[in-house]
Amino acid sequence: MELILREYNLKLKHTFTISRESIDFQPSLIVELKSDGFSGFGEATSNPYYKTTVPMMMIHLEKIRTLIEATKNETPEEFWAMIHPYLQHDMFALCALDMAYNDLYARKKGKKLYELWDYSIDKNPLTDYTIGIASIEKMVAKMKELPWPIYKIKLGTKEDLAIVAALRKHTNAVFRIDANCGWTVEETINNAIELKKLGVEFLEQPLKADNWEGHKEVFKHSVLPIIADESCIIEEDVAKCQYHFHGVNVKLVKCGGLTPGRRMIEEAKKLGLKTMVGCMAESTVGISAIAHLLPQLDFVDMDGALLLAEDIATGITLDFGKITYSDRNGTGVTLI
Template identity: 30%
Template sequence: MNPGSGGIELSVRREALRLTETVRSSRGEIDSVDTCMVAIAHDGIVAYGEGTPTDYAGVTADDVVGAIEAHGAELIGRDLRDPEHVLDRIERWDAPAGARMALDGAVHDWIGKAARQPTWKLLAMPRTLGPTVYTIGIAGPDEAASAVRNAPAVGAFKVKVGGPGDIDALEAIRRVTSLPVRVDANEAWDLDTARALTPHLRRLGIQLIEQPFPTAAIGDYHRYREIPDRLPVFLDEGCTDAASVLAAQAYADGIVVKLCKAGGIRGARRVMEAGRRAGLEVMLSCMCESELAISQAAQLAPLADHIDLDGHLYLREPPFHGLGLRDGHIVLGEAAGLGVVPAR
């Protein structure tokens, strides 16, 4: 791409991210994920953004790429001298959230590079974030314990669960770590399962449950709140944008915020601020994504109660480099912009 000053050049591509191992959840198994990478060149600067499709909502990488190819150049405009207005247009764009996420990320990268500083420094935020978690997929007891022993040095674990059979795996995990553990059911439970498992989860010191019931099973969420000594419930699939936070206030304790649901840094900030106003705890999370997308999300870390930014830790051939991990905390890159650079 030629980063000359004659207007703006935009390119977009679909990229497969291969994982170091198969990850199992109640939704199935994955060993690779497709994402969308965008680059904008303007005024001698090349900036990058990543947009992740929400495949569980039926959005594909082709949908994200197609939206950007069709309308991205028009949204960015002819120059970036007023990036706030560009970000306003992107936020209002009626397109898949992953498409907005990619363009929003590239503009934030350009802002930092134009100032010759890391974007996090322009936002007056700390370089070190966390501690973050590491996710353990559904597995038998021996495999789950081994995964914890071989995990990076993180500050907590999230364990994917699907039903009563996962208690044995959680028991094995507890035998090999004293770090905080939370569970993520990805909508797989019903109320009877939650009732039966809650005493065991309490005994094991489980911190919270992400999305235990299907999004539409609002009655189960309300009835679970009546169970004595229940665990805190955080909504992921059930809370996508600022408009959905108000409803979440009535039957959840916290929300899981992801850029791929909210449409980028701008949209995610609005969701987090809405969660704060509603008295909900806020978890900043991700999908399996590269260091570029994780760096986009990390710009919002000071607004979160919990940091769940581990998607880049599973990649076999990372397309971007620059993030660090020290004593369980994410360390942002010092390069101008979002702090990461292409690996090739």
């Protein structure tokens, strides 16, 4: 098996702002695994909050190139278990590698990933589209630029309720709110009351990740469901979220790929938690992988490729929230 690493700097259509940062470009690593005439692709983007960079991921993968390239017919689960000890300090790199291996494995089997996993795609949820923090005028303009059935609105400003009220005047779409750790307990409980009146479906990660007492208080008193993101990183975190959150947002780059991501979703379901998968401004490479998890999800945020000025791959397509799979096997991805 041959390992190929490609570094990209994805340009965004608009400056993307959340409560803690703004970006115009998203560095991304694409991993390709080649074997027996087939190629599998995976992706992980850099993220300062999690202290990960593309050069760092490439260094960590290069260190185990020999081990990776010696792999022959292991299942994705066996491959992940073999590689995890070497990359447990860099889940982002592990994600890109695991994603590529799952893709390659399914292509060799002549199946799409969801077929390999025996998932039915009959009731796939629609994806939301994210509106980053900006002036109210710019946020309204972004929303009008792409009519969509569900919007995920980034908040964490001094005029959060005014923003949502202004956006509501221009659409009947479902709203989801992501404060990215930007609120206090009191703000969350009070904001939830007003936001529910404005047609908000749920709140995502309103408090800082480690404020477990605060999460418990919000869980008890919020009139809207609360979904964990920064508080739910790896598999062990799912159980901790029970009785603190109503659901979990699994990010593949944070947990180490599709293989552990599927286990996290299964565990969340057993605990009665709502399931969601989110993206990290990936191209269609990473987004196409997420799409194969849809049958197991209540919610999904997989609009990363829509936020880009120019994509680097083809795969799944999105139309007014609905996902259409590629005719190709695996994740269905081809680099442009």
